[in-house]
Amino acid sequence: MDHLDGCARLMIVSDLDNTMVDHHDPENLSLLRFNALWESEYRRDSLLVFSTGRSPTLYKQLRKEKPMLTPDITIMSVGTEITYGESMVPDDGWEHYLNQKWDRNIVVEEASKYPQLSFQSSTEQRAHKVSFYVQKGQAEEVMKSLSERLVKHGLDVKIIYSGGMDLDLLPQGAGKGQALAYLLRKFKSDGKPPINTLVCGDSGNDAELFSIPEVHGVMVSNAQEELLQWHAQNAKNNPKIIHATERCAAGIIQAIGHFNLGPNTSPRDTADLSSCKVDIFSPGHEVVVFYILYERWRRAEVGNDELTIQNMKNICHPSGILVHPSGVECSLHECIDAFAPCYGDKQGKQFRVWVDRVSSSQIGSDAWLVKFDKWELSDEGRQCCLTTVLLNLKPDTPQGFALVHFHQTWLDGYAGSDQRLWIF
Secondary structure, X not given: OOOOOOOOOOEXXXXXXXXXXXXXXXXXXXXXXXXXXXXXXXXOOOEEEEXXXXXXXXXXXXXXXXXXXXXXXXXXXXXXXXXXXXXXXXXXXXXHHHOOOOOHHHHHHHHOOOOOOEEOOHHHOEOOEEEEEOXXXXXXXXXXXXXXXXXXXXXXEEEEEEOOOEEEEEEOOOOHHHHHHHHHHHHHHOOOOOOOEEEEEOOHXXXXXXXXXXXXXXXXXXXXXXXXXXXXXXXXXXXXXXXOOOOXXXXXXXXXXXXXXXXXXXXXXXXXXXXXXOOOOOXXXXXXXXXXXXXXXXXXXXXOOHHHHHHHHHOEEEEEEEEOOOOOEEEHHHHXXXXXXXXXXXXXXXXXXXXXXXXXXXXXXXXXXXXXXXXXXXXXXXXXXXXXEEEEEOOOOOOOEEEEEEEEEEOOOOOOXXXXXXXX
């Protein structure tokens, strides 16, 4: 979060499974639409928070399966763990807070007396979370009885039932909503409360998020019955919570527009990328648009004409250089000439390109340094490069800027198997 000098313009707090990530969308189109919108419009001055019931192990597994962005903050294990940044530094203050009136050994001992409960995998058992599976028809009775037993031990335990099968036992102070409230208090004490906060969810363990008074909320169109029921009973007349008509990440984009929280047109929704402009020059926006055009060219989703190639050359400085991740150096114009014959080479195949962690800094009156992770997903797997681009503002050029220098380095573990196929 060090990239923010002041208050976040927008903080999005989103569940992952069936909210940000649509498991019924094999092309991941809604997620990629959100990615492009976030990196082009919001990354520089906003905060992205993933709030998931998944443990760190399953969260990292999902990140390997889906084209997800790197969040600024991760809330995991149903609000019992808060970490910061890509390195996922834990919040020690939150851990200390959760230790109050919590004894994990007693919780496990009492819950084990119920044959209706079966332990989830060992990865899902955490310091402040004990997780079980239970059949839908047995959940209510077990929750009532178990709660009474734990109270007799002097413990203050929260029981959350979600997804029609998952039952989680947590400290009373834990949960997605409590974790968010903790973060908002922390930002306020630092003098940096977010200007707007949007919470997003689909299931029962997301309900707490919508209970925070100062937030906007969106239940995605595919929200489960348990969350819709909670809304009907507790927040039916709250104009700050909507039920989207779009699924998953598309519903989040819809909510940004509904509440007028900022731009909600993803560059991926623009057919003619040459008309995809912003009022104020944004290096992040230009990088996102460049790689969407790159993807569309290789998927044959734009016309095969000289104009597209010429437009790409127009945004490259005549003496611009690209340092390939293999270490080979070549001119940008030569790279574009080599790129031209690749038209349609990924047509009908799995091929997607996205950028993550876009950051930029002005290093001169007309020069910007932009850093980001550039990902490619294809039938051969995933590749990623840590990329640095030098941009110069050039008012006399059609786009108003020129790419001067690219430098790419393979991300450890994600080098291309055939490095000749990596072009930009």
